[in-house]
Each structure stands twice: as structure tokens, then as C-alpha cells.
Amino acid sequence: MTPHNSPRLPFMIAALALWCTALAILTLARPAFAQPLSPEALDTLPRADIVILGEVHDNPVHHINQARAVAALAPRALVWEMLTPEQAARMPQDRSDAQAVGAAIGWDDSGWPDFSLYHPILLAAPDVPVYGGGVPRGTARRVFDEAAAGVFASLFGAEADTLGLEKPLSPEDQAAREAGQAAAHCDALPEHLLPGMVAAQRLRDAALAHVALEAWAETGGPVVVIAGTGHARVDIGIPAYLRRAPAAPGVVSLGQMEEGPAENAPYDFWIVTEPTSRPDPCEGLR
Template sequence: MKYLFTLAALAYAPAHAEMIDADDVGDLPVADVIFLGEVHDNPMHHENQARAIEQIGPTALVFEMLDRDQASRMPDNLPDMAELRALLDWDASGWPDFALYYPLFSAAPGAQVFGAGLPREAARAAMGQDLDQVFLGDATLFGLTADLPAAQQHDREALQARAHCDALPEELLPGMVDIQRLRDAMLADAALEAVTQTGGPVVVITGTGHARNDWGAPDMLTQAQPDLRVLSVGQFEVIPEDRPPHDYWIVTDPHPRPDPCEMFR
């Protein structure tokens, strides 16, 4: 396996993680793989991603929102929004309006598209199974055969509880963490495949939680291929209390939406 890297990999990273303005996303450091996080239904986050993609000029785009089968349907020439929406069967996917995502495709119309998504049915089937039994790639390469440190397991279960409005039975939380690890590994695996096939740079579109440097897909990718230059950008709707685990992060206005916890009351 051959990679197109240079000694610049040793010096590409920012000197320290920092919050940046949305306008600065068009001037990111050079990297082999750039994770662009999002809150999925926030239009400003997608506008920022499109601006970054135009500046980066990626050879490949990896989407959490597409599985491998959907990505395989991408034609050589980018169709219009309505045609691509139908081709990808987007309306059945459960993701927000395709009008939010189409500008990301059109920002790099020549980029090869890779799918890293875990379909809901597959996620349900994977609950309670060992990760190395359900991951289709090299589970060891991405750390899926090892238990998490106890402190990280605790923190991740707490995050899952909050993300589900503290409404999940406690016994389900370890399985939810496992599914997140599986999704992270699928993103890292697809990114590695993309940079191997195309030479990079590769942009990964995913939720900000999956773009974490400490335990998310960027961390798994770095474990698998330490020579890769990996950059992570998180996007938030409120200023985080603590320094986020990203190279850069952006804070935007929140997108108006119904209270997601209302359904649990």
C-alpha cells in the first residue's frame, strides 16, 4: 500500500486548537483527510462545509449519510439535485432535507464519493454483538477488538444518555456506545480507502461527535495510518464549556427546531 505523503505531515497541524469564524473555514491548513463536522439540520453548518470543500478541492468525499450501496450509484457526472435525490433514495434515509447536502456534492463535482453510513437495520442487528463480528473491515486496525478505558466508557455512556434525553434504560447504554464506535470505524475505514484510491485530499462529512480527535473517527484513522495528516473541524450551536476535541471549531446560531425530548415526556 503506497501513500502520497511528505515530511509536511509532521508540521501541518495547528499549534493549538482554537475557535474560528465561519469565514476562516475557507482557509484551513493542508491535510490528507479533513473531517468537517456538523449539526445535521443546521443550514449554516452546511454552508460552511461547502465553503471549505471549494477551498480544499478534494479528490474524494466521504459521507456518513450514505452507505456503500448508495455511494455506488453515483454517476460519473453530477446530476441535478432532484435526479440525485431520487438516485440515492434520500427521502427514505431519515436524514434532513437533501437541499442542505446537495451543495456539498456540487462544491466538488469531480470528487469520487464514498459511503460510510451504517443503515438503521444493520445498527439494530449489531446491538449486543461483538464489534469484530459485525465490522466488515479489519477490526483490530481501528481498535474495535479492545475494550475502552473505564473512564472513557463512562463518559461515552453519559453522552449517550444525554443525547437520548436521559430516557434510555441504563442497560442499553453500552450497546449505544458500541454502535458509535462502529460508526466511527466505518468513517475511518472509508476515509482510508478514499485516500488510498485517490491520493487525497479527502473530506469527510459527519456529525461533530464523530469528528472528535480524542476518540472519534479521526483518532481511529490516525491509529490505523499514523502518517496521515488528519484535520478535524467541529461545528456547534452554543459555545462549549470545555475546549472541544477538534483542531478547529465554529459556533453558529442554533437552528430552530422542536424540542427533541418532547417525545419522551
């Protein structure tokens, strides 16, 4: 689970986690149009019912790129990993003042990087409905602690089976995901915590997919999802759950990484940027 004692450490860790996840071995056959992009190409991203824009949370360039893509896509709804549904319900109608918006939604208490990084994304589509796709801490903690069959059904009902959450991962998939979580946390976590980390990640991906589908149904789309780049993975992230929907939407996924492969990345499109300056994220875990 993400610690919340320090407002900065969780996202130093998260940035490393997303970088490591982007390089993990779980990749599917890529669509014909999968390719790395330049920032200029964000002006002409293919339109889709749901577009997922990934990020390394504390990298300012990634948020500039997201804002650029949002302006070009002109979505009818924005889904945020960073907001719970309760926070999103408090989003003010006037979103021009970053400090006022942050105060209204309780941003400073949530542990995410400074809201000024994210405000340009909001301004790129200032009048559209905002949906919270974030999982409340208590819910995430429960899934982390139980990490067992049945916990997802108690949260999603029949949709848990539709989303494939009630089906255990194959031993190979489970092992690969646990290895990814271990690497993302500097190999500093006790092994008994890894199944809970994997379960919590599945929960967050499925919750974001669920809210994105809700936004699409209510607005007609396009819907843009703002989330960590690990959630944008087409093989194990949000797109994998969207493909299971009874009326599956068209999906485009963009990953943003600070280091990454020149080909065969697990996204429809991806951008590799310079890393932002930050302390060694592994130091806090050691």
C-alpha cells in the same frame, strides 16, 4: 439506535446529541493550532490528507460552511456519513439537479434532513468520487444488540484489532460515554440500552475512518469527510481511529456546534453558530 418512523424526529434528536457530545468531558491535550474559527477562515483551512467537516445535521448554516470549506480544499474524494456504500455507488455522474440526485441515491427513504441542505456540498466538488461511510441499519442493529467482544471482529476482521475495537473501553471511559449518550437522549433511555448506544457509536466512527482510509489510498487525497460533529472529535471520533492506521494520514478536524466552549473543544478547529429553529427534541423522547 436512530428511529426511522419520523423523517424529522431522528435529526432533532441527533442535533441535541451532537451538541451534548461536543460538551462531554472526554478531551485530549489540544494541538497548538486548535482554535475557534470564523466562517471566513474556512477559505484557508490547513490542508491534510483527510479533513473531517462536522455538522449539526439539520442546521443549514453548517452545510453552507461545509460547502465553503470543500470548495477551498478541492478534495479528490468525498466521504459521506449519510450514504451507505450501496447508495454511494448509485451517485449519478451529473449531480447538478438536487431532486434527480436525491432520487437516484434514495435519500428520502434514509431519514436524513432534506437533500437540498446537502446539495451545495456536492456542487462544491461535483466531479470527485463519492464514498459511502454510513453503516447499514442491519449492521448497526447487530452491534447495538450484541455490544460484546467479538462482534467487531466479525465485521472488520483483523482490522478490528488494528482499530482498537476489540479492546474493551476502560470502565471510566465506558461510563463517561454512556453518560454522554444518556444526556444526548434527554436522560430518557433505559440504562440497559446505553452500552449498545456506545458500541454503535464506536462502529460508526470506525466505519467512517475505514472508508476515509480507503478513499485516501485510492485517490491520494485530500479526502473530505462529511459527518456529524460528534464523529469529528479528535479524542473518541474518527481521528482517534485514523491515528491507529499503519500509515497514519495527516488529519484536520472541524467541529460545528450551536453552543460550545470558547476554548479546549475536542476538535482541531471549531465554529459556534446560532441554533437553527426546531421543536424541543426531548419532547418526542418523553
